[in-house]
Amino acid sequence: MPAEAEPARCSLTREEIEMGRVGLNYLIERTRKDPYFIVASMLHSGQVPYDYQQQFVEHLMKQPIEVRRKMQDPAYALKKLSRVWIDGYGGAVAREEMAHRIAAATKCYFDECFEEGKKGCKTHDSIKSLGACMMDQRGMGNKMLSLIQEYIGIPEAVAIDRHIDTFMCEDLGVHCAPDRFFRRGKTIKRLRGRSIQESEYLVMLEKFRKKAAECGLDPATMQVAAWMKKACQSRMRTSRDTRKWNLWLGRGLVHDCQLYTPEQLKLEEIEKEERAQRRRIARERW
Numbered sequence: 001m002p003a004e005a006e007p008a009r010c011s012l013t014r015e016e017i018e019m020g021r022v023g024l025n026y027l028i029e030r031t032r033k034d035p036y037f038i039v040a041s042m043l044h045s046g047q048v049p050y051d052y053q054q055q056f057v058e059h060l061m062k063q064p065i066e067v068r069r070k071m072q073d074p075a076y077a078l079k080k081l082s083r084v085w086i087d088g089y090g091g092a093v094a095r096e097e098m099a100h101r102i103a104a105a106t107k108c109y110f111d112e113c114f115e116e117g118k119k120g121c122k123t124h125d126s127i128k129s130l131g132a133c134m135m136d137q138r139g140m141g142n143k144m145l146s147l148i149q150e151y152i153g154i155p156e157a158v159a160i161d162r163h164i165d166t167f168m169c170e171d172l173g174v175h176c177a178p179d180r181f182f183r184r185g186k187t188i189k190r191l192r193g194r195s196i197q198e199s200e201y202l203v204m205l206e207k208f209r210k211k212a213a214e215c216g217l218d219p220a221t222m223q224v225a226a227w228m229k230k231a232c233q234s235r236m237r238t239s240r241d242t243r244k245w246n247l248w249l250g251r252g253l254v255h256d257c258q259l260y261t262p263e264q265l266k267l268e269e270i271e272k273e274e275r276a277q278r279r280r281i282a283r284e285r286w
Contacts (some may be wrong), residue, residue: 010215011171012225017217019255020225024150026253027224031151035113035121035130036068037061038151039105042134043081043098045144050231054248056081061251072110074103102140108133128152142201155218158208160201163230164192164223171226174207230256 010017031037040060043053060071060080070076078099112130113121121127131152135145142160149157158164169176169190177200181190196204212219228247235245235257245257 008212010222011167012215012222016225016229017221019224019228020221023228023249023253023255024221024224026151026249030250031127032124034061035127036106036109038127038131038134038148039071039102039109041147041151042102042105042144043140044147045098045101051248054250058251067111068106071106072103072132074100077103077106097139101137104137105134108137124153142198146205150220150224155220156209158205158212158219159225159227160204160208160223161198161227163192163227163234164208164210165204167195167226167230168204168255171230172211173276174211175204187236189266228255 014103038058043056044066058234078096081095081099108130110142112133121130131148146157150159168174169181209219215222231247247255
């Protein structure tokens, strides 16, 4: 494996790769300081916009140990969760499923970190035991399993979501599922609401790891860097309000998407082309 990443082959700039390292180190270090961060971050596998997910994560992280103990009760977890869950994102069934997962994960937290005289998960091995307990829970999806591995510090972990799905197609060109992507002019579009099946997830995982090896990067570092890049692009596409371009990774770490100036210019050109195309279509219909 090369000693240094080759940005051109990875579709990532050196600055983006460095931000990926910063982001991954933040997740690992915050988990080390308070392992409940893994439990609270389970909402990132739910059907709620990222910013609302992170609000709930930070809300849980502020709670004292007494409140965390109550989160072992699915009914109490559901009550807490209902305050941030947005109607229209999976509905009541998805909300209840998430409450049960968080309650089960919280039980793992107390079993592994506080039972038999333990005073919290203070060692790397104890944090790994917490992660293993959580990964054994029923209904745990591939993305959450991968996130747990990333937070623990496993360098081969890759959490695949819509942003990584898009990166693998648009930027790397190594995986473009025909049921999720289509070409419009010179740009590639991803259809909304299309999920990745488990068998395909595993195929994508191997392709991503292979590409990371070619780039000289740990898969986890490359995944975080790619996720930040595509999350920023998504924000820049959907809003011209630059105040909404900040990517909040958690308390103490906010990434300014305006650092991606070349991408901003590229996206503005794409939007300009799309507006011109819509005008042409409108004239033809008229």
